Amino acid sequence: MIRRRQVLAGGLAAPFVAKAQARARVVVVGGGFGGATAARFLRRYDPALDVTLLEPNTVFTVCPFSNLVIAGGRDFAAQRFGYDAVRAEGVAVVHAAATTIDTAARTVMAANGTRYPYDRLVLSPGIDIVWSGLAGYDEAAASKMPHAWKAGEQTLLLRRQLEAMPDGGTVVMSVPPNPYRCPPGPYERASLIAWYLTKHKPKSKILVLDAKDAFSKQKLFQAAWKQLYPGLLEWVSLSDGGKVTRVDPASLTFETEFGSHKADVGIVVPPQRAGAIAAGAGVADRSGWCPIDPMTFESRLVPGIHVIGDAAIAGAMPKSAFAANAQAKVCAAAVVSLLNGKKPDEPRLINTCYSLVAPEYGISVAGVYRPANGVLADIEGAGGTSPPDAPAEQRIQEAMFGEQWFATITAEVFG
Amino acid sequence: MNRPTALGLALLLVAAAPPPPGASSCSGCHGGALPLAGREAMQTTETLLAFRSGERPSTVMGRIAKGFDPSELGLIAAWWAAEK
């Protein structure tokens, strides 16, 4: 780091000038929680770096708390963030998608027709939906049965559908097998929709059809459902016939091995994989996700490319905004070390995910992780969920901490 | 002109140092209403140790502090003390 700055400052002799012009270049693909954080911290950890962020959207719509927007408890505008602060940090923000990555030449081709060379590339493209993964569910179907698993127009569509549903209607939501973005997200959504129905359409029901027998913070969710939404929210596990095998968007029907369920509002949390550019770059494996070295987040498949956030196979770390942000900072530090010929330090990472069961009822799960046997592993004795027997004040407090977390993390990433 | 004091210089050096293991995750929650930057290192270390032992009740910090040994918590606290 210091070496390059000295070269820049005192770059008088001809060979040094040539070096000085070759500032190390890092390209970051994806301006969400992982990518925007990585771009900013790369500049902070090494102000001499040339950092370009490729992101097609000029405004990013965040998923955390979008379930509360869907339930009518929060303004959509609170989900939207621009890139001025990222630019102010000295990052070249380009609003164009990366289209192809030439890993031999180390260049990224963008939809604006420009080619961006890199010394190291960071990918944080989030998820893409596997449209062939659930029979009957394609892009057209998503306008009838929203997923709202990428926040934006889909979030608003689902909100409108719930508002238009008559009292006495049935909301049905299907949940895929692991892994997918935000493990507790479907259950938070079911809870907050139940909260909305209890208040505004108390004769209605919500049915959750799950391809799993167990889920994140399950005990806490189920205890809260019993207390807050008795008879209104029903969860059907895999063993009880919850696995959805086909959907029909025309009739809003969900088929399972045990029968079919007709919905008034149908929500599909679809099967997912790493954003398509990951497969294009050759960093995704047959699972659709990207194996990485837990020390540096460098791809196990293609050298010089680092993968963070939802797209990465991060061992015990869940696919969360908190995790993407934490990984981005560790990855940025490792990239700076590697570019300066230094050995990266062994990292330690933290995750904390808050879920709302109701606007004033929060629960959390936390974990601390370190590389072990080539993957990010849980540190034994640390982490875990909120206690099952906590008093009501603690649930209120955790709902408040969740909100504070949102304010702090969005300020660090976009503010 | 103000000449930097030895302490100031030491802090500058620490601030320029890369974060010790775990420290960069803290700002996921800390900042704004729950600042850590510039907080006195001894005070932060003692708080973290009390969370770790359970002596000080918490919602989530006890679960997190248990993922570090006391010397690691001390390094994290010192790094944050030097941050602006």
Ligand SMILES: Cc1cc2nc3c(=O)[nH]c(=O)nc-3n(C[C@H](O)[C@H](O)[C@H](O)COP(=O)(O)OP(=O)(O)OC[C@H]3O[C@@H](n4cnc5c(N)ncnc54)[C@H](O)[C@@H]3O)c2cc1C
């Ligand atoms: C309903 C819901 C609730 C959630 N709640 C929480 C929560 O409370 N707490 C929490 O921690 N997490 C939560 N999450 C999870 C969180 O949103 C994700 O884990 C997080 O966004 C992952 O960050 P990322 O950088 O991997 O992807 P993203 O934040 O999705 O960013 C990816 C970006 O990459 C861009 N991109 C994709 N392909 C390209 C390309 N080819 N070129 C250029 N750009 C590209 C996209 O446009 C996008 O902006 C929730 C998710 C959902 C769905």
